Amino acid sequence: MPIYSEKVMEHFMNPRNVGEIDNPDGVGEVGNPVCGDMMTFYIKVDDNHLSDVKFKTFGCGAAIAVSSIVSEMAMGKSLEEARKITPALVAEELEGLPKNKYHCSNLGAQALNKAIDDYLKKQGKEVKSRRRGKNEKE
């Protein structure tokens, strides 16, 4: 088996918040099946806070664990706070990710951000520049 941390294994075996939200306030999709991993995040926003976060993921064990923990980290947070979730934070929260999996599987924060962008767009609000993996420290 790949060398994953206990935390990754735990989230992989028992992923939180799997699924879709009916009539979501925002949807964010990243990756594609050709490169290996694909994640779709669905959010519900109440009073500027994430009242529900769900995801669907196609990919390896790391991709599934990343999605799960991002949904957990984001749940209940304000949009501004949720935006502060970075791939580096996600990896830290998961007690590390294998080096070769870091970039391809660590797409959860990006998908969440896209879902927030989608929500703001629908609200007719200005979309703040989206965080991208390469702008962040790792």
Add this chain to the structure above:
Amino acid sequence: MKRVYLDNAATTPILPEVVEAMLPYLRDAYGNPQSLHDWGDEARETIEKARGRVAALIGGQPGEIIFTGSGTEANNFAIKGLAQAQQSKGKHIVISAIEHFSVLHSAKTLEKWGFEVTQVPVDGYGLVDPEEVAKSMTEDTILVSVMHANGEVGTIEPIAEIAKVVKKMGALFHTDAVAAAGTIPVDVEQLGVDALSLAANQFYGPKGIGALWLKKGTRIIPFLDGGVQEGGRRAGTENVPAIVGMEKAAELAQQDMSSRIQRLSALREQLIADVSSEIKHTILTGHPAQRLPGNASFCIEFIEGESMLMLLSSKGVAASSGSACTSRALKASHVLTAMGIPPEIAQGSLLFSLGLNNSEEDVDYLVEVLPPIVDRLRQMSPLYAKFVKEQGGGK
């Protein structure tokens, strides 16, 4: 927890008889075959007897067997050693697109050394067309290498037909028979090849021992320089216990081959039929009939291989996958790619390779644990959700 090993393509378990045969050579019979005393004489006689036994497995002569440290080494030796020995005649090599990395990467090294390499494509089953081999050859072609059987998708290649084409063009023909030798009948005379690689751990022998069969009179550049071992072509003190293990494994393989094939083919057919009927949107990869007895390889659509392996492992089942996520390089298997399988389908690669250690109960257990795993991952998969929506609901 129940443990079911369905990864015999990676390595087969070693048979108890093989271990027993090896033990004396790990303990008391420790002589160096090159020594000129009783200890040496005994070791020398032992490995020469083994050479005959291993040669018999593939219909060769004892003097044509060169023991190596692995199947990978035998392939490196054949590709590099034969090409170098023939380079005054030409610089062109032909291999198939689905060769093992030990052939593929040896050919890459040859390119760096100034040789030219052509890869012959395969069809959707992974079959090499002898006509394609003929088309790819030129007057400059000195060596062709096509594997006997592919361990990843199980397809058995038409080696005798390819050999005819290659010989007509006057080139040497090597076949990597690591997945085939000791598993299905392999006869160098009938195949008409010049060189053939095999490895003991593929037929219930120990790891760390393989052989290159080289047709008598075929020139090759020595692989390891040193002493006179293996006719000066592969120096280094002979691995006597492993050679004895390979001998015993070869003897048993030859003796039990037809019954093993019968048993494994029946298990394989059961596994393929059950998995295909229990799990929708499953593609059998490789040739449906012309395949290795123990090989059941699939692509399970809408989900990824590594996550399947992890969940199978949590149920005690060992399998493997050619998905990008399971490879260190994060690239989908070159075999599946060469067969024209789209990358998103190849991501769902799942290989079960049966062996003598497996029973019908093992297959039943797999068919019990796999569908819920697939279901669980599909429920998580955005690709599956899209598919279901496009189908207008329903599973």
